[in-house]
Amino acid sequence: MATDNTVLLGHGSGGQMMKRLIDEVFLEAFGSPELLVGNDSGVAELAPTGRIAMSTDSFVVTPRFFPGGDIGRLAVCGTVNDVATSGAHVRYLSCGFILEEGFPMDDLLRICSSMAKTAEEASVRIITGDTKVVERGGVDGVYINTAGVGEVPEGVELSGGACRPGDVVLVSGTLGDHGIAVMSQREGLAFSTTIESDAAPLNHLIAAVLTAAPRTRCFRDPTRGGLASTLNEFAAASNVEIEVDEDAVPVLPQVQAACEMLGYDPLQVANEGKMVAVVPADEADAALEAMRASRYGENAAIIGRVSELAPAARPRVLVRTPWGSTRILDMLVGEQLPRIC
Incomplete structure (x- = not known):
């Protein structure tokens, strides 16, 4: 691979160049026993619970490298977290790469190394994958698809439609970090303190919460659309009202300042x-x-409560401001920050 400084169309040909790419980049980085077998699918063990959780996601973030993470870490974390929200023990991932001809090989190696380290941190294995190379301009450098699968323990039934009046809403840490980190890097914005992405695998945190609070109603990772979209989805699915105490929501001062400058609501940022x-x-x-x-939960906070709807009222999310008034927290209309994941 030393002579291949960039990705070439031949790396997607199915021939010797593709085999060398797979052997020297992907197998070297991921190298799980299932992947090393070399079959078209990875065969692995799942406990006989009768239920699995599975999710898939695609990642097209720009820039590919940003403070606190990169597209590879994002791809692993995003899918691990999606599967884990069902209460599943996440076990295996697949990954598919769509590469642009001319993509720097050093960048691909860096991305794969990041994915491998993040998968190890999350205690999951990448067991199968796919690679396609397209002509220059066909994609913007690299796109990654990941799918994940895990076992759902007996008795675990989590759903956004399970919220009940009197329930409490928690978040595991400060909001808006990822969206503002990517935006500041993309637009060349400078702040006195570097804003870093919060990209992290949260399956271990979820497992700890389920042990401590076994009657948990639901989990959701507030990605695109932020907290606003997540809570509105919960309210609609459960036919309830959710009220958030704005003062209780953890937001880093530099993220709050950036949102004020850009005209964003941190509750709507990814x-x-x-x-x-x-x-x-x-x-x-x-x-x-x-x-x-x-x-990844040291800044966790209780931020709100679920309430019963008034007669003829529609599901909604309210924010109680520091001045005692309330405002409606709507979902985003359109795309606030394109290509942030």
């Missing part, structure tokens, strides 16, 4: 390493303690 949980009130303190004891 996150890639945060989790929203709705739990019964009597388990809220235990859930919060479990979050704060986890690696």
